[in-house]
Amino acid sequence: GENVEQHPSTLSVQEGDSAVIKCTYSDSASNYFPWYKQELGKGPQLIIDIRSNVGEKKDQRIAVTLNKTAKHFSLHITETQPEDSAVYFCAASTDSWGKLQFGAGTQVVVTP
Amino acid sequence: KAGVTQTPRYLIKTRGQQVTLSCSPISGHRSVSWYQQTPGQGLQFLFEYFSETQRNKGNFPGRFSGRQFSNSRSEMNVSTLELGDSALYLCASSGPSGRLETQYFGPGTRLLVL
Numbered sequence: 001g002e003n004v005e006q007h008p009s010t011l012s013v014q015e016g017d018s019a020v021i022k023c024t025y026s027d028s029a030s031n032y033f034p035w036y037k038q039e040l041g042k043g044p045q046l047i048i049d050i051r052s053n054v055g056e057k058k059d060q061r062i063a064v065t066l067n068k069t070a071k072h073f074s075l076h077i078t079e080t081q082p083e084d085s086a087v088y089f090c091a092a093s094t095d096s097w098g099k100l101q102f103g104a105g106t107q108v109v110v111t112p
Numbered sequence: 113k114a115g116v117t118q119t120p121r122y123l124i125k126t127r128g129q130q131v132t133l134s135c136s137p138i139s140g141h142r143s144v145s146w147y148q149q150t151p152g153q154g155l156q157f158l159f160e161y162f163s164e165t166q167r168n169k170g171n172f173p174g175r176f177s178g179r180q181f182s183n184s185r186s187e188m189n190v191s192t193l194e195l196g197d198s199a200l201y202l203c204a205s206s207g208p209s210g211r212l213e214t215q216y217f218g219p220g221t222r223l224l225v226l
Contacts, residue, residue: 001171032212043116043202043217044155089155096211098145098160098168105154 002027004092006103013080013110021106023090024072030092033073034100035064038087047088048075080110114138116205116218124224130191133201133221137184141207141214143167144186146178149200149220158201161186162210190223198225 003026013019025033031052036044050057050064050073057064061080066073077084087107091100117136125131137144145168146158157170161180178188184205190197200222206215 034212034215036217041219043204043219045217046213046215049213091155093212096213097143097162097206098210098212099157099170100145100155100212101157102155 002092002101004101004103006090010107015110015112017080019077019080019108021075021088023103025092029094032093034091035075036089082110082112085110116216118203118218118221122222125193126226127193129193132187132189135186135203137205141205142184143206143210144180145204146188147202149202193225195225
């Protein structure tokens with residue numbers, strides 16, 4: 001089955017700097033790659049996603065890149081703010097419904 | 113628009129008991145997925161229901177079961193609880209076609225098994 005690895009497990013950045021989280025997946029049939037943000041006491045929230053027919057997608061300060069050949073995708077957060085502090089999860093799916101395979105998560109801490 | 117609601121939010125049970133968790137999806141959403149979140153195993157997919165039918169299933173033992181009602185509300189049941197079942201159980205709804213791009217998670221039910 002699909003296996004998703006996520007690095008780093010923790011990331012500390014100064015406010016205003018950029019943060020990058022990387023994930024690799026094993027199943028070449030995976031075609032949907034979302035990123036979720038989870039704050040304390042809340043469920044994960046979808047922040048950006050990308051399909052396998054697209055190499056890059058951007059939404060304001062957040063961007064995701066996908067390299068299908070290398071089977072890895074990354075989340076880029078620019079101009080980080082304290083409210084970006086949370087746990088971020090990458091995930092992959094081989095279809096458009098139901099089953100997501102999640103990475104282990106990255107604890108991001110943005111210090112003022 | 114109200115979000116995904118899960119009840120109860122916290123639950124304490126003892127080994128051997130059974131438990132039922134409830135999830136009310138966002139209005140108009142027809143798909144409900146369940147995930148187990150633990151510090152050791154992370155987020156793991158349990159199952160997904162769409163229009164009252166189980167459409168996807170994860171690799172959990174048969175003690176874990178679920179169902180979906182005609183109004184799209186879903187319940188999951190865990191029988192013969194084990195200490196390792198202590199976790200945050202998350203429900204997510206997607207809809208109306210159930211595509212993952214429209215998925216929203218609820219706040220979860222935290223289950224502690226003693």
